[in-house]
Structure formats: structure tokens, C-alpha cells
Amino acid sequence: MKPYVLGIDIGGTNTVFGLVDTRGKVIASSSIKTAKHSKFADYLDELYTEASRLIEIADAVDKVHGIGIGAPNANYYTGSIEDGVNLPWPSPIPLAQLVSEKFGIPTAVTNDANAAALGEMTYGAARGMRDFIMITLGTGVGSGIVINGQVVYGHDGFAGELGHVIVKRNNGRLCGCGRTGCLEAYCSATGVARSAREFLEIRTEPSLLRNLPVDQITSKDVYDAAMQGDQLAKDVFTYTGTILGEALADMMVFSSPQAFILFGGLAKSGELLMKPLREAMDKNMMNVFKGKAKVLLSELKEADAAVLGASALGWEAKPSPAQAAVAAAVTSAAE
């Protein structure tokens, strides 16, 4: 097997890509602006030029086994971005096919949270685990579910949207998905900021957060205030951790994972979040599962995580029929 994979993480702002070896070391990485080109073909040209340069400099020409791509709403089965809400190009985009043809390298795609789960399983906190659930706590809440060592894609490729389980059935907050009461509306970074605004409005006590323009409060502001001992800010984290812990206890009855692995800015809130999370999870856990699932933090460096996650998929990428035919011809010519 060729010794490298190319991981590409397509975000709304930046596209980060890197060359990764079998040990999970990022040999070289770079990035381009996702939104610079209004045509996907132009974007792909720039990506190809820049990634090829990276591959050349790293002396890895003809040594790349596969390309793995993580992108919003990318579908593993079809290889396409089906609904690229945060991307500048019309969807669907047959991403795996176009990239694979451009580079002449087998390519597989999935969404960012599934890529994160694969990265964690291949190089991080879930090494050796066959059953775990990755929860990404960022602007939204994403998830990647692994059962029997396989990412769960569901019958249509869209499974694993645990940010959209309903945690408040009545009078829940409006979620970006158009429904109300989703986990994401409470336990994402934006959810934490929303909770802070709600608490400030409902409660009358003093709080450091009252010094900030209320519509500009971020989860980082809430964290900073809590670390300075601000009770209202601490209560926001207790509220957030409790809802997340209750939700994890509910997920447990589905697939009984060995561990939940948390990733993203909010996951680094330490005991502010983890203490109420563990308490709520234990309290709400069905007896048969009590004490069984660990709650772990990602072991991937944040700067590398997106590329590592995407790259892990590169090891599974299969040649397209056309590529397989070329490879067979080359092999038989060499014999």
C-alpha cells in the first residue's frame, strides 16, 4: 500500500488539506479560501495546484494511497455534497468523482463529524474501539456514530444527526434545522450564548456578562466569566452540561457505546461542563448501562483534527472503475 493519504477538510471559510502518514503524522499541510471562486471548477483547479505542490515538496508523488474529504452534508454513499448550505456553489456537487478524476487518486467523502469519528478511531482517543459516539460541540452539534467498527451512514448516507434529537419537546428553542428543541440549540457554542442571554433576561442578579452588549455575547465570554467565578455564567454551563448528559444517557440505550468522545471548542470547558454532564448522565442512565460508558475528550490536536479525520477516510477510498482498469493495465504491462 502507498504510504500517504491526502486529507481535505472543506469548511465554509477555509479548505485545509494535509498529507498524512500511516502513523497519523501530518507531514505537510496548507489551505486555500473556500469562497474565493464562485465556480466549483475554478476552486478545484486551485485545490489541485496547491495540493500537488504540497505532494511534490513532500516527495510523495505516486505515493498517495487515497484522498479523504470531510465536507458539510457530504454523503459517503453518493460521494456528493447534497446540500452545501454554507458553500458558495450550487449543490449537488459530485465531489468524490470530480476530485478523483482531477488527481487520478481514489477519493472518498463524508461529512465533517463522521470524518472526526474516523480520525479519532484511526489516530485518537478511540483507537481500538469498535463502538463509540463522537460528539462535536462547535457552532452546531454534530455526531459520528461507530458500531462494530463501522461508521453508521444509514440507508441514505445521512445517519448520525444527533445534534437534532429533541431535548425540549415543548417550547423548545428554534433550531437552524427549522424545528424546535434540538440538542444543537442548547449544547453548541451558539446555544451557550443563547442560554446566557436568556438567563440575563430572566434573572436579576449582577453578572460580569452584563458589562457586554447582550447580542454580542459568545460562549467564550461565558466561559471567561465563569472562570472568574460569575455565578450566572457558571449556571449556564451547568444547564448546558445537564442537557447534554441527559441526551447522552438517551443515546446509550440505542447503541451502547464504550465511550462518548467530545470534540470542539466547548468540549474544552473542563469541569464547568463535565461535572454537570457526568452527573446528569449517571442520574438518567438506565441501570443496565450505569458506569459503562466513558466520556472522553478528543486526543487529536485541534489544528490537525479536521485534516486527520478526513485523511482517515483516504485509507478506505476505492478506485473508480476507470481507475481500476488503468491500474490493472499498468500492472499487467509491468509483468
Place this chain on the structure above:
Amino acid sequence: MKPYVLGIDIGGTNTVFGLVDTRGKVIASSSIKTAKHSKFADYLDELYTEASRLIEIADAVDKVHGIGIGAPNANYYTGSIEDGVNLPWPSPIPLAQLVSEKFGIPTAVTNDANAAALGEMTYGAARGMRDFIMITLGTGVGSGIVINGQVVYGHDGFAGELGHVIVKRNNGRLCGCGRTGCLEAYCSATGVARSAREFLEIRTEPSLLRNLPVDQITSKDVYDAAMQGDQLAKDVFTYTGTILGEALADMMVFSSPQAFILFGGLAKSGELLMKPLREAMDKNMMNVFKGKAKVLLSELKEADAAVLGASALGWEAKPSPAQAAVAAAVTSAAE
């Protein structure tokens, strides 16, 4: 491969067993009383005697490929009944090992709901499906989850307890599992009866159900009253179907199944249950999944379903190391 499997369904009252062919036809079946013997060894003796008689009469001696057993809280990985709450013997019981040694036939065990899912996949409404969720609506609510064509057992063998997702986070009903607000407390046959009692207490309108002793009302009584046009009884089914539909929409974001398959007495309530169920499921479904999952009824005859489900597992049963050694010796002696 030998042409038959023996399916055994161990219930609290009866143990039903039958010989099943590759087409899913129950060739012969019989039953014994589960609770007759206080010692498991005596129970196993009777089961062996009766099942052996069945096998002989059906001319199937040496033609049984495997034995599959469905039993409460039976664990596929360990082969044991870990906590046989409704059974007369102390647990754990190393069921697969004891039955396999007694019969000299490879044996596998799982819980009843997983057996039902296997039965449906092998012989019923889920033939050809690789991703579906079986929901059994009986005294309790059980579930068997199939992803990528495999039953989900989780890291410990206890996954798939969807009767115990929390559907009422606050002031929920007490559930048999010791927690409150579980799906099972609302959408089982006993849940329907509880809802009827609640409605009768809270509401003042006349109802046919008021002619019955309130503590003896069953889900069947509620069904009969509803079929006679009783509004309160109809509302109980609307309430039940709505909660179940909301819960199915939430399960969808986990594994995106092709279908939910309903089994059990309550599943036969027709449009009384199905109409509010479909409406609540559609209304609460995340956009990306809208209209994708079917809600189907089991296609297994109720009298045969438990045996068929258990028998399906018999096709997967692997010989124990001792059995494999004997088989190898026999094969080499025959050569």
C-alpha cells in the same frame, strides 16, 4: 448446510419451540411450561426430551444446523441470561453453552426483540433490508436495531433498548426500569391502559370505559371502546400514537433506517394508532429525512413469530470449540 433450525422462545409462562426450514416454514412446534421446574437443569431435561421428540417425528435427526433462542435479557456475546427477571431460576444462566452441550448442536441466544428483528429480516417485512428498526409493542416496548444488515448489540450486548428513551423529561410516568418518562410507560399495552385511567380521572365526559372497574381496564378494552366510537378511548390512541411518532422521528436521526417495523398486540390497532403516529412522525421529522422511512407492520404470523425470530439466529450459530473438534474428527474419519 443442514436444512433445519430449531427456534426456542423462552417466555415467563411458556417456552415455545419449533423446527423451521430455510424458507421460514414452521415444520413442527410444541411448548412446555417455563415455570414448572425450580431447577434450570430439570427444565433443560424436559426441553431436551420434548424438542428431541419433535425432531424425531419430523424426521430431522442430524438435520438441525443450529439452535436459536430468544429469552428476556439474553446476551448475544456471552450466551447467557444475565438478569432473568421473569424467570424462575437464578441468573446468570450460561444458556447457549448448556443447551449446546445438551443437544450437541451449535446454539446462539439473544433477547426477544432482537430475535424478532432477525425473524423479520430473514422471513418477514424486512427481507432485503439492511437498515431498519423493529419496535415490539407488547406488555413493554422492545426494539431490535439492524444497521448494515447486522443486529446492533453494542459494546456489552445490551444495545437496542429503545423502549427506554425518555419521552417525558419532566413529571414522566414511573417505568418498570426504575426511571421516569420512558417510551415504554406510554406506548406499551400497559401504557395505553394507564393513559385511559389518567384520562378518565382528569376528564369528566361520559365514556364506555366508565362501565369497567378502573383498575382492571386493559388496552383491549380501550381498543374496543374506541372502535365503538368512544371519544375518550379514541383520544387515548391519538395520545399514544403521537408520542410514538415523535419518538420514531428522533430515532431516525440516529441510524436513518429504511423502515420501522411494528410488532405486537398494540401494532394491530389500525388507523386508531397509525394515523396519529404518521402525523406526529412527519411533523417532527428533520427535513433531510422527511418521507424516507416507511412504517410497516410485521409480516410474521403472531403464533409463529417468536419461534421464527429465535430460529433465524440458529442459522448464525457457530459450533463451540469442542463441537468443532468433534466435527473435524468425524469428517476426517469419513475421508
